Amino acid sequence: MKIPFVAVMVFLGSCAALPQNQGPRQTPGRIVTTTRLVALFSQMEAGWLEAIQQQDQATLTRFLADDFQVWTPTPPGEPVPREQWLQQAMAEKLDSFRIRQMAARAVNSSTVVVSFVLGETVQQAGKPRATDYFIVDLWQKKDENWQVTDRYLSQVRGISGNQPGDVKPTGKN
Amino acid sequence: MRKGVWTLLLVLACLTLASAQTTRDAKHVVPTGKGWGVESTTAPPVDPYSVTQGNGINYHGGPVMAGNPVNVYFIWYGNWTNGPRPSDSQVTVGLLESLFGSGGIGGSGYEKINTTYGDNTNNVSGNIARVSSTTDNYSHGTRLSDSGVQAVVSSAISSGRLPKDTNGVYFVLTSSDVRETSGFCTQYCGWHTRGTISGADIKYSFVGNPDRCPSACEMQTVSPNGDSGADGMANVMAHESEETASDPDLNAWYDSSGAENADKCAWKFGPTTGGIGNGAYNETFGNHNWLIQMNWENARGGGCDQRLGGTFYTR
Numbered sequence: 001m002k003i004p005f006v007a008v009m010v011f012l013g014s015c016a017a018l019p020q021n022q023g024p025r026q027t028p029g030r031i032v033t034t035t036r037l038v039a040l041f042s043q044m045e046a047g048w049l050e051a052i053q054q055q056d057q058a059t060l061t062r063f064l065a066d067d068f069q070v071w072t073p074t075p076p077g078e079p080v081p082r083e084q085w086l087q088q089a090m091a092e093k094l095d096s097f098r099i100r101q102m103a104a105r106a107v108n109s110s111t112v113v114v115s116f117v118l119g120e121t122v123q124q125a126g127k128p129r130a131t132d133y134f135i136v137d138l139w140q141k142k143d144e145n146w147q148v149t150d151r152y153l154s155q156v157r158g159i160s161g162n163q164p165g166d167v168k169p170t171g172k173n
Numbered sequence: 174m175r176k177g178v179w180t181l182l183l184v185l186a187c188l189t190l191a192s193a194q195t196t197r198d199a200k201h202v203v204p205t206g207k208g209w210g211v212e213s214t215t216a217p218p219v220d221p222y223s224v225t226q227g228n229g230i231n232y233h234g235g236p237v238m239a240g241n242p243v244n245v246y247f248i249w250y251g252n253w254t255n256g257p258r259p260s261d262s263q264v265t266v267g268l269l270e271s272l273f274g275s276g277g278i279g280g281s282g283y284e285k286i287n288t289t290y291g292d293n294t295n296n297v298s299g300n301i302a303r304v305s306s307t308t309d310n311y312s313h314g315t316r317l318s319d320s321g322v323q324a325v326v327s328s329a330i331s332s333g334r335l336p337k338d339t340n341g342v343y344f345v346l347t348s349s350d351v352r353e354t355s356g357f358c359t360q361y362c363g364w365h366t367r368g369t370i371s372g373a374d375i376k377y378s379f380v381g382n383p384d385r386c387p388s389a390c391e392m393q394t395v396s397p398n399g400d401s402g403a404d405g406m407a408n409v410m411a412h413e414s415e416e417t418a419s420d421p422d423l424n425a426w427y428d429s430s431g432a433e434n435a436d437k438c439a440w441k442f443g444p445t446t447g448g449i450g451n452g453a454y455n456e457t458f459g460n461h462n463w464l465i466q467m468n469w470e471n472a473r474g475g476g477c478d479q480r481l482g483g484t485f486y487t488r
Contacts, residue, residue, distance in 0.1 A: 030319065031423060031433055032361035033412050035389035039440050103359040106388040 037104035041114045041139065044146060049097045049120075052089050060089065065140065065147040072153050079150075093123035110141040117156065132156045223291035228475030230434060232292070235424030238376070239295030240340035242280075243418050245273050247306035248329050251315070251348030258384045260402025261348040265382075266306075268403040268461065269346070269410065273303035276459040278411060282480030283456055289471035289481070290419040290426050290434065297418045299481075304341070307334040317345075317353050317379075326377045327370045342376050342417045344410060349382040349402065358386035363409040365417045376421045378413040380406055392440070397447075397454040397462040404464060411465045412439065426471070434469040438477035443467050443486040455479055 034042070044063065051060035064086070069079035080088075102116040114137045121130045136152040224232050253266050271277060278284050278301065285299035307329050313321040326343045329335040335343065342365075347353065363380035383390030383405035396404035412435040419426045420433050427433045442464060445453035454462035456479065467477035467486065476485025 030364040030366035031416060031420070031436070032356075032364040033409050033435070033439060035358065035360065035362050035386070036392070036440055037389050038360060101360075103356060104389070105359050106386075109388070 034102075035104060037106060037112060037114075038102050041104050041112065041137075041146075042099060042102055044139075045099055045102075045114070045116065045137070049094065049099075049118075052092060053094045053097075055090055057086065057090055061086070062145070063148055065142070065149040068148055068150070070151045070153060095121040095123060095128055097121075112139045112146075113137075114139055223289050223296050223471065224293060225289065225471055228289075228471045228473070230426055230428045230432075230437065230469060230471055230475060232426055233424050235292070235420070235422050237290055237292045237295060237297050237425055238340060238342075238418045238421050239292075239298065240300075241298035242300035242302040243298070243414075244338055244341040245301055245303040245414065246329075246335045246338070246341055246343045247273075247303060248309055248325055248335070248343060248345045249306060249348075250309045250317070250325060250345055251311055251351045253308070253346075253348055256348040256350060256382075258349045258382070258402065260382060260384045260400050261350070262400075264400055265403040265406070268398055268400060269406060270303060270306065271459055271461060272407050272410070272463070273301065273414075274459070275302070277302075278414075278456075278458050278465075281456070281458055282483070283411075283458075283465065283468065284415070285481040286468040286470050286478065287415050287418050287434070292425060301342075301414055301418065304338075305335060309345075311351075315351050317347065317351055319353075319355050319379075322353070322379045323368050323370070323377070326368075326375065330371055330375070337371050337373050337375070339373050339375065342378060342414055344413075345377065345379050346406065347379070347381045349385040351381060352385075353379055353381055357381045358383075358389050362390035362405075363413050365413045367422050374422065376417050378410075378417060380409045380413060382406065383409070392442070392464055393450045393453060395450060395452050397452050397464060399452075407463050408465050411435075411468075415468050434471070435466065437469040438467040441467050441477050441486065441488050443477070443479045443484075443488075 048060065048063045051057075051063070064082060066082070068082040068085070070085050071079050098119040100117045100119065102114065104112055104114045106112050116135055118133045118135050119130065120133070121128050123129075132155070134154050134156045137148045138150040139146050140149050226232060247270065249266060252261055254263060256262070273279065280300045284301060287297040288299040290297045309325055309329065312325060312328060317325070322345050325345050329343070330337050357379075358381070362383060363378060365376065365378040367374060367376050369375070381390075382402045384402040387394050387401065387405070390409065391401055391405035392408065394401045398404050416433040416435045428437065442449075442455050445455045445464065446462075447453040454464045456463045456465050467479055470476060470478050470481065470485070473485075477487070478485050
């Protein structure tokens with residue numbers, strides 16, 4: 001069977017046109033300059049999750065106010081107290097995480113409401129389980145340190161793709 | 174059988190081409206005249222175009238803006254005469270037009286950092302200059318969506334108030350009473366993108382007056398030019414302009430996490446004259462001092478610096 005010369009040239013041309021380095025980014029709609037607060041709290045939330053990954057309770061507790069509590073829809077009205085949540089967090093085998101769609105709003109100079117989608121993969125019964133959560137954290141500044149007093153958390157489904165406010169991967173997740 | 178040989182030859186040829194593309198910035202090897210090459214002990218010749226990999230940011234095949242200069246157009250949206258905050262004023266207009274005017278940021282050592290980015294035919298020049306400006310008196314009200322921003326640019330071009338320029342960056346600059354509804358002040362302080370407008374590939378950017386949300390979008394409220402809105406916008410506009418020049422169609426230069434050059438240095442200023450919060454500045458262009466974030470230099474391993482070839486700083 002003869003392969004026409006033109007077809008060969010077209011094929012080689014398509015090889016030459018291959019991108020030199022294909023990155024993971026799909027062409028997004030726009031590229032944003034994140035706010036100072038998003039930049040700051042992206043680092044803080046990533047530090048929190050890295051502490052869980054590394055089972056580093058000392059670092060993790062630095063992010064939590066003394067009266068920290070976690071609110072979930074089930075059961076509503078019964079927050080998980082700090083010590084109980086810490087126990088759960090330290091028992092978690094967090095393989096990887098990704099923070100997306102972060103927004104931060106300063107209520108005043110010492111209170112900031114931060115919302116984001118957390119995609120995490122944990123080991124459960126020897127198998128990885130991926131879950132997305134929508135989280136709202138209430139950060140308060142005390143003695144120049146930021147700590148979370150309240151976390152509101154709910155599982156979400158069907159969220160995907162890069163959005164403004166996405167936090168870049170840390171390389172550790 | 175012959176079909177198999179042809180297929181093998183094609184695959185080998187393709188791999189050779191791909192290899193040639195990805196190894197152009199490998200170690201500099203010089204011929205010995207003996208049939209093999211050795212690694213040179215001298216500096217490699219300057220690559221005519223800066224598709225240089227391995228500095229923490231990667232090239233993805235798209236074009237850069239090679240204009241010398243890259244043209245800049247301003248669309249002053251809203252009330253820039255006597256708006257609700259003091260910075261919604263002609264003082265801000267004058268300051269930012271001087272930043273992108275003669276003796277401004279264009280051609281500075283800072284903007285020349287962008288010359289370390291190129292595509293397969295050109296480098297970014299590092300020269301950028303405002304050509305003209307227009308106004309828009311709330312054509313879409315005080316609530317602007319992303320598509321509304323594009324419509325503002327489209328209107329300015331189609332009406333002839335601004336020229337259609339594929340070598341241009343169109344800034345939509347909104348007064349402090351305007352809310353960009355997709356996340357200005359809570360998620361971002363500005364953004365850039367591209368769109369097909371009047372049949373052309375038009376690059377445009379949104380930057381709002383950060384006096385609307387100083388804690389989110391300003392580094393300091395006591396600023397070098399005594400106009401916190403203008404000084405805050407200058408920082409974000411520098412960020413957006415250098416990203417637009419190096420990644421105009423969002424397919425040229427960004428790192429493995431999707432960050433473009435200025436993203437990698439966002440809110441990092443390096444050493445300043447004066448303390449942050451007290452009118453600190455780190456750049457002087459023309460007759461003005463500015464506090465402007467560093468940019469990622471795609472050379473020497475990569476890093477944030479205040480001017481091409483300068484010291485890298487991490488904060």
